[in-house]
Amino acid sequence: MSQPPLGGAGGTAASVSSNRQAVVSPALEAALACVEGYVAAGTCDWAHWSEMWETCRTYEHAELEDGLFLEEVQSDACTADNWTALRAKLLAPRLAPVVLRDDCHGDSTILQESSANGCYALPAGAGASYVDVAIGKAVTLHAGADCSGDSVTVETSANLCETSFASGASANDGVRSYRVQDVEAPASPYRYTCSASEPACVENHNKRLGAINKKHTVKVVRVTYAGRSTPSLSDIRNNVRDLYSFFGVASGGQVGLEITASQTVEVTSANCSKAKNQAVQKARSNAFLTVYSMPSGMCSVSNAGSNRVFLKGGLFRDYAHEVGHVLGLAHGNTRNPTTGEVDHYGDSSTYMGSNGSDNYNLPQLHWLGWTKKEDLVQVNSVVDNGGTVDITLRPVGRNAESSNPHPLGAVWDIPGTDQRLFIAVPKPRLNGSNQIEGGTVFVYRAPKCVGCTGMAMGTMVMARFGAESVNEHEVQGLFIRPVPPNDDYVVIREDGKNIKVFNSVTLRIRR
Numbered sequence: 001m002s003q004p005p006l007g008g009a010g011g012t013a014a015s016v017s018s019n020r021q022a023v024v025s026p027a028l029e030a031a032l033a034c035v036e037g038y039v040a041a042g043t044c045d046w047a048h049w050s051e052m053w054e055t056c057r058t059y060e061h062a063e064l065e066d067g068l069f070l071e072e073v074q075s076d077a078c079t080a081d082n083w084t085a086l087r088a089k090l091l092a093p094r095l096a097p098v099v100l101r102d103d104c105h106g107d108s109t110i111l112q113e114s115s116a117n118g119c120y121a122l123p124a125g126a127g128a129s130y131v132d133v134a135i136g137k138a139v140t141l142h143a144g145a146d147c148s149g150d151s152v153t154v155e156t157s158a159n160l161c162e163t164s165f166a167s168g169a170s171a172n173d174g175v176r177s178y179r180v181q182d183v184e185a186p187a188s189p190y191r192y193t194c195s196a197s198e199p200a201c202v203e204n205h206n207k208r209l210g211a212i213n214k215k216h217t218v219k220v221v222r223v224t225y226a227g228r229s230t231p232s233l234s235d236i237r238n239n240v241r242d243l244y245s246f247f248g249v250a251s252g253g254q255v256g257l258e259i260t261a262s263q264t265v266e267v268t269s270a271n272c273s274k275a276k277n278q279a280v281q282k283a284r285s286n287a288f289l290t291v292y293s294m295p296s297g298m299c300s301v302s303n304a305g306s307n308r309v310f311l312k313g314g315l316f317r318d319y320a321h322e323v324g325h326v327l328g329l330a331h332g333n334t335r336n337p338t339t340g341e342v343d344h345y346g347d348s349s350t351y352m353g354s355n356g357s358d359n360y361n362l363p364q365l366h367w368l369g370w371t372k373k374e375d376l377v378q379v380n381s382v383v384d385n386g387g388t389v390d391i392t393l394r395p396v397g398r399n400a401e402s403s404n405p406h407p408l409g410a411v412w413d414i415p416g417t418d419q420r421l422f423i424a425v426p427k428p429r430l431n432g433s434n435q436i437e438g439g440t441v442f443v444y445r446a447p448k449c450v451g452c453t454g455m456a457m458g459t460m461v462m463a464r465f466g467a468e469s470v471n472e473h474e475v476q477g478l479f480i481r482p483v484p485p486n487d488d489y490v491v492i493r494e495d496g497k498n499i500k501v502f503n504s505v506t507l508r509i510r511r
């Protein structure tokens, strides 16, 4: 049952899921029919994911690309028996960011859902015992009506049977009203707005910057099963620490780590999805991020849900990839400029591909709020009027603080679409993490993502060429070529080879 919000900001429309009918477009219908072909053949599974993704063009539909379908396939839930229910689940509107439930766990009956910010009443007699809170929202639970009286604020899902108000009284069954707000982003050079007098400024539409850019509470859960090995707690914690030192550098110190607890839980089933469920039940975590390290050989893939990741092994890049999903990133894909063929996961300039990497790519760093205003230059105001722009870029590398004055990327909003191109130089030099030569130019296509939630920032490499290439490269009507000589590099000798370390690359851009 739903109640209207009681005024306050955004108090006009309580988005409550009274109507779960979905309108299915013909293109989405076709994609689902294509997936159903895989279901019927028994191949809607992880082994066929890339093929299905490309053949059925599932990536064109938010309903199939926000992470839910991926998670279901990875959990072996895309079967003939399950298809009717799964199809309905994929088409159903996603749960609102704030959900109140009637029992002390996250699977219990939904009492009420809220999307818009504002103050909401709970129906008389409805005893709330659990609240789901999506990343980016803060919920203040009140003992009194109209968001008054004793209160407690939570920014992650919370079991109210273990939560107290400020007075010390239990919040279980004691909530009469609650206020939903956005987690505010603290002031920083990375938080900016673009004014009308700044045509080169690149707008960031991510509403969750405040929740992402802070100290994260992380709980580590080592899942064990008789007869199988699991990485040790100290190995798992070391990976988590390495992950957050990567975040610390790439985010300019905005993201930090607070490990709240480590726990070992034993499961009694060798079935991956049953074992995960058992582990979640036993861990009862309300951390911003919970890392489940699974026994070896039990799960065929690592995967991510909201606020949690399941790792099948101890590879650092799996940590960076799965936690990237939690932070709102989708996959790094590549497209062959000649054939148009899409390689799912093919972008090695991001951990969100399947290859080795050492960072996320520039559109993803921007989405996370890890670039400053002066790091990106919007070129529409020049090139859309027939002009040509020469721009000198510094390589992204680890996105460490740098005295190099050049920006990281040029951005062109593709007219008439909700997508934009990012032109960047991912690497100063070739290193052991992937095969990208220093100075190589990447042109990414990314959504502007107004209103995106979930695993949203998926990218497509549309072109890739060397700093010393002499050709002009066309991407969606934009022409880009290196401006010779592009010799702002030093050569170092390493392992008997000469390696160019680029300081900058200059490009000429026109329509």
Ligand SMILES: [Zn+2]
Pocket: 321, 325, 331
């Ligand atoms: Zn993934």
